[in-house]
Amino acid sequence: MASRDLIGRSRLDHRRRISEYVATFGLICICVALIVPFFSPLKMAYVSGFKWIYGTGALVFTVARAINANDPDDSLRMKRLHRMEFWAGVAFIAGAAFWFYQEKHMGDFAGVLAVLRDTIMFTLAGALIQIIAAFMIISRGKKEEEDYLRQKNNEKNSHRRSR
Numbered sequence: 001m002a003s004r005d006l007i008g009r010s011r012l013d014h015r016r017r018i019s020e021y022v023a024t025f026g027l028i029c030i031c032v033a034l035i036v037p038f039f040s041p042l043k044m045a046y047v048s049g050f051k052w053i054y055g056t057g058a059l060v061f062t063v064a065r066a067i068n069a070n071d072p073d074d075s076l077r078m079k080r081l082h083r084m085e086f087w088a089g090v091a092f093i094a095g096a097a098f099w100f101y102q103e104k105h106m107g108d109f110a111g112v113l114a115v116l117r118d119t120i121m122f123t124l125a126g127a128l129i130q131i132i133a134a135f136m137i138i139s140r141g142k143k144e145e146e147d148y149l150r151q152k153n154n155e156k157n158s159h160r161r162s163r
Contacts (some may be wrong), residue, residue, distance in 0.1 A: 015067070023064035023085075027130075028094060034123060037112050045101060049113055054119070055096040062089030069141025078140055084133040091126030095119040 033054035037046040065086040074082075098118035106115055 019064050019067050023061050026057045026059075026061030026064060026089075026092075029053050029060065030123065031057075033057060034116070034120070037116065042112075044103075044112070044115075047112055050097070051099045051103060054099060055093075058089065058092035062086065062093055064088045074146060075140075078137065078144070081133055081137045081140060084136075085130060088126040088129040088133065091122050091129060093132075095122030095126065098122060101157045 031052040036050050040046055065082075065088070082101045095118070099116065102118060
C-alpha cells in the first residue's frame with residue numbers, strides 16, 4: 001500500500017513539474033511577443049507577426065493551468081488557488097483576442113501602442129492574478145505543512161501519554 005502511494009505521489013509530482021514547465025514556456029512566449037514590437041514601434045509587421053506568438057503563449061499557459069495536477073488530499077482552498085492560476089490564463093487569452101481584433105479594426109495606420117492597449121491591460125491583469133496566486137499558494141502550502149506536522153506531533157504526544 002505504501003509503495004502504491006509513493007508511485008502515485010511520484011506521478012503527481014512529475015505531472016506538476018511538466019505543467020509548470022509548460023506554463024513557464026507560455027509566459028516566456030507572452031513576454032517576448034509583448035516586448036519585441038516596442039523595439040521598432042513604427043513597423044506594424046512586428047505587431048502582425050508577434051500576435052501569433054502571444055496567442056500561442058496564452059493558449060499554452062491556459063492549457064497548462066487547466067491540467068488537473070492537484071493532489072486529491074489538497075484542501076479546498078489550495079484547489080481554489082490553483083484554479084485562480086487558470087483565470088490568469090483566461091486574462092491572457094482575452095488579451096490575445098483584443099490584439100487580433102484591434103489590429104483588424106484599426107488597420108495599418110494605427111500605432112503599436114494603440115493596437116496593444118487592451119492587450120497590455122489584460123496581460124497586466126493576468127500577471128497580477130498569477131503573482132497573487134503564486135504567493136498565496138506558497139504561503140498556504142507552508143501553513144498546511146506546519147498544521148500537518150503540529151497535528152502529527154500532537155498525536156504522537158497523546159499516544160505516549162495514553163501508555
